[in-house]
Amino acid sequence: MKILVCIKQVPDTTDIKWTEHNTIQREGVESIINPFDVYALEFALNIKKQCNNVHIIAITMGPPQADEMLRKAIAIGCDDGILLSDKKFAGADTYATSKTISQAIKKFSPDFDLIICGQFAVDGDTAQTGPSIASKLDIPQVTYVKSIENCDEESITVKKESDYGIEILKIKFPALVCVLQQDNEPTRPLINGIIKAQKASIKTLNMSDIELNSDDVGIKGSPTYVSKAFRAPNKRSEKFICTNCNELFEKICQCGVLNNE
Amino acid sequence: MNKNIILIYAEITPDFYIHTVVFELIQKAIELSKSLENPSIELIMLTPQGLINGYKEGFENNGVDKVYVLENEKFRHYSTEYYSKTIIPIIEEIQPEIFLLGATNQGRDLAPRISSSLHTGLTADCIELQINEKGLLAATRPTFGGQLMATIICKNKPQMATVRPKVFKPLENIIKKETQYIYKEVNLSSINPQIELIDIIKKAQTTINDLDSSDIIVAGGKGMKSKEGFELLKDFANAIGGTVAASRGAVDIGIAPQEIQIGQTGKTVSPKLYIACGISGAIQHIVGMNNSDKIIAINSDSNAPIFENCDYGIVGDAFDIIPKLTNLLKQKKYKF
Ligand SMILES: Cc1cc2nc3c(=O)[nH]c(=O)nc-3n(C[C@H](O)[C@H](O)[C@H](O)COP(=O)(O)OP(=O)(O)OC[C@H]3O[C@@H](n4cnc5c(N)ncnc54)[C@H](O)[C@@H]3O)c2cc1C
Ligand SMILES: Nc1ncnc2c1ncn2[C@@H]1O[C@H](COP(=O)(O)O)[C@@H](O)[C@H]1O
Numbered sequence: 126m127k128i129l130v131c132i133k134q135v136p137d138t139t140d141i142k143w144t145e146h147n148t149i150q151r152e153g154v155e156s157i158i159n160p161f162d163v164y165a166l167e168f169a170l171n172i173k174k175q176c177n178n179v180h181i182i183a184i185t186m187g188p189p190q191a192d193e194m195l196r197k198a199i200a201i202g203c204d205d206g207i208l209l210s211d212k213k214f215a216g217a218d219t220y221a222t223s224k225t226i227s228q229a230i231k232k233f234s235p236d237f238d239l240i241i242c243g244q245f246a247v248d249g250d251t252a253q254t255g256p257s258i259a260s261k262l263d264i265p266q267v268t269y270v271k272s273i274e275n276c277d278e279e280s281i282t283v284k285k286e287s288d289y290g291i292e293i294l295k296i297k298f299p300a301l302v303c304v305l306q307q308d309n310e311p312t313r314p315l316i317n318g319i320i321k322a323q324k325a326s327i328k329t330l331n332m333s334d335i336e337l338n339s340d341d342v343g344i345k346g347s348p349t350y351v352s353k354a355f356r357a358p359n360k361r362s363e364k365f366i367c368t369n370c371n372e373l374f375e376k377i378c379q380c381g382v383l384n385n386e
Numbered sequence: 387m388n389k390n391i392i393l394i395y396a397e398i399t400p401d402f403y404i405h406t407v408v409f410e411l412i413q414k415a416i417e418l419s420k421s422l423e424n425p426s427i428e429l430i431m432l433t434p435q436g437l438i439n440g441y442k443e444g445f446e447n448n449g450v451d452k453v454y455v456l457e458n459e460k461f462r463h464y465s466t467e468y469y470s471k472t473i474i475p476i477i478e479e480i481q482p483e484i485f486l487l488g489a490t491n492q493g494r495d496l497a498p499r500i501s502s503s504l505h506t507g508l509t510a511d512c513i514e515l516q517i518n519e520k521g522l523l524a525a526t527r528p529t530f531g532g533q534l535m536a537t538i539i540c541k542n543k544p545q546m547a548t549v550r551p552k553v554f555k556p557l558e559n560i561i562k563k564e565t566q567y568i569y570k571e572v573n574l575s576s577i578n579p580q581i582e583l584i585d586i587i588k589k590a591q592t593t594i595n596d597l598d599s600s601d602i603i604v605a606g607g608k609g610m611k612s613k614e615g616f617e618l619l620k621d622f623a624n625a626i627g628g629t630v631a632a633s634r635g636a637v638d639i640g641i642a643p644q645e646i647q648i649g650q651t652g653k654t655v656s657p658k659l660y661i662a663c664g665i666s667g668a669i670q671h672i673v674g675m676n677n678s679d680k681i682i683a684i685n686s687d688s689n690a691p692i693f694e695n696c697d698y699g700i701v702g703d704a705f706d707i708i709p710k711l712t713n714l715l716k717q718k719k720y721k722f
Contacts, residue, residue, distance in 0.1 A: 141531075250528070251511075253510055282584065287492070288490055294583055297580040300580060348542040349509065349541070351536045354534055356533070364699060367699065367700045373682070373700045374711055377711070383718075
């Protein structure tokens with residue numbers, strides 16, 4: 126069984142620093158693997174534990190430094206890595222990103238069974254790339270996937286968590302799933318995994334390798350653009366810190382929401 | 387002259403209600419339509435056979451011009467395959483300028499599938515929609531975990547956006563307008579479904595609905611330490627007439643269920659009063675509750691970031707403060 130896991134390098138959003146002009150300071154911000162893509166990798170490794178002959182390829186579109194992230198994926202148990210990197214890919218929205226990734230899959234890995242994405246990336250938080258890739262490859266998708274119920278050569282049965290409850294779905298391959306947080310402890314790199322990762326040859330592909338042209342990718346290939354970006358305002362400018370419970374209780378009463386007022 | 391159509395996806399819940407977000411989107415569409423020439427507000431709705439008459443009353447006098455109705459027994463449960471393959475050709479035919487969906491699990495599953503097929507852009511989880519000076523949809527959304535706002539324009543049509551429930555207010559005024567119903571033929575025979583629904587386990591609907599409709603939410607974090615800590619919150623919530631919610635910190639240590647998690651990976655709420663107990667106030671939590679009218683913070687650490695995001699706060703031990711507040715509430719009740 127051939128599994129592709131889409132992973133993305135993102136700035137650590139829990140540690141954002143602002144410049145004096147209220148723009149995000151990009152220098153010195155650590156890049157991490159998108160937390161949901163760590164779950165996507167875990168999901169793939171869980172399938173590998175349950176089924177025979179599972180081959181996992183981690184794939185990313187990003188700058189050359191993303192090579193390092195792919196090696197980390199190999200160190201925890203992935204078999205190969207594909208890096209889609211080209212200056213022309215810069216500024217892609219989710220449409221152009223999914224076009225680039227799906228085109229690479231068509232060219233270099235059309236015989237996949239399952240594609241696994243994170244539910245969303247913490248920098249953009251759109252949750253769109255996965256379904257867009259599925260749409261471009263014309264394969265079914267299941268989003269908000271929590272866990273694996275069952276897995277065999279032809280299909281996977283998963284538990285999906287939605288607003289309304291839990292659904293158990295059986296999906297025939299080829300298909301794409303977007304996964305939520307996994308409950309197991311994250312897999313640690315193994316010694317022979319680290320050695321394998323150092324030796325691995327990451328397949329690096331640029332725009333012409335995947336037979337796209339500059340109108341299809343990056344800013345030019347993106348139907349959307351950002352017209353303005355600004356720091357989220359703090360809506361609560363007048364804070365009042367109470368010194369005791371009675372005072373706080375009075376403030377609560379003044380909010381005018383208590384029933385018997 | 388061509389109509390400027392704003393199309394809205396009318397999501398139906400598993401118990402066959404129209405999702406509240408649909409009415410919030412209609413209200414927003416009415417506002418947007420004021421900046422468009424010759425506007426038309428239209429809905430697209432997929433339902434099992436025979437239910438549409440029940441919905442008509444809900445759409446009466448709320449400013450909707452047209453409802454496209456697609457009826458089929460297969461629409462009893464949401465399915466990405468059937469829904470997207472039915473909707474895409476209809477959108478190509480209607481050619482709306484703008485297409486809006488709720489940023490529910492369903493909307494977020496369906497919208498990118500449609501936008502990708504139609505080769506257009508999609509802006510997810512918007513908190514504001516406006517028509518700019520060029521007549522285009524300017525959609526503002528939080529990124530970087532809510533810290534950075536970005537206003538996004540789409541070059542192609544339809545300009546698509548999803549909006550989380552509870553971000554816009556639903557319709558208040560009655561708008562006298564006759565709504566036209568257009569029944570479209572549905573043919574699903576060419577679709578060979580690759581996904582089979584084996585089982586559905588419905589959530590205890592109450593917790594979700596309660597959080598959506600509650601005026602008061604009492605939320606607990608990791609600082610509530612144990613299930614007993616959450617019992618204190620329940621007593622307090624009962625006394626004040628509110629509903630209990632949690633941060634991911636509390637969910638992660640197993641003292642609260644995931645269904646009641648508020649935040650980036652949980653629910654978005656906007657009650658009149660949000661009381662955060664033992665919650666540090668991480669940005670991923672704040673984005674889920676920042677639309678509340680008033681926020682109260684109870685935390686033992688005076689440097690906790692939650693104090694930057696509250697109206698009233700108190701520095702102290704929640705295990706001491708909450709029972710006291712519960713008592714004060716009970717005493718107050720006896721007075722009446
Ligand atoms: C991608 C991503 C998505 C996330 N999504 C969410 C989300 O949807 N929702 C969410 O909530 N978080 C989310 N988080 C996690 C978030 O970053 C925080 O880790 C989390 O909100 C912390 O929860 P907490 O405030 O309960 O715990 P902590 O940060 O541990 O805070 C506990 C607080 O309790 C206080 N305290 C301790 N004892 C007492 C006491 N006796 N009395 C009063 N106060 C006390 C402490 O001073 C502290 O401030 C997400 C993180 C990531 C990376
Ligand atoms: N540049 C990228 N390279 C590889 N995978 C990506 C990329 N961008 C997004 N993804 C995948 O799509 C998911 C959703 O991302 P997003 O649509 O940005 O929220 C991520 O969790 C990844 O699995």
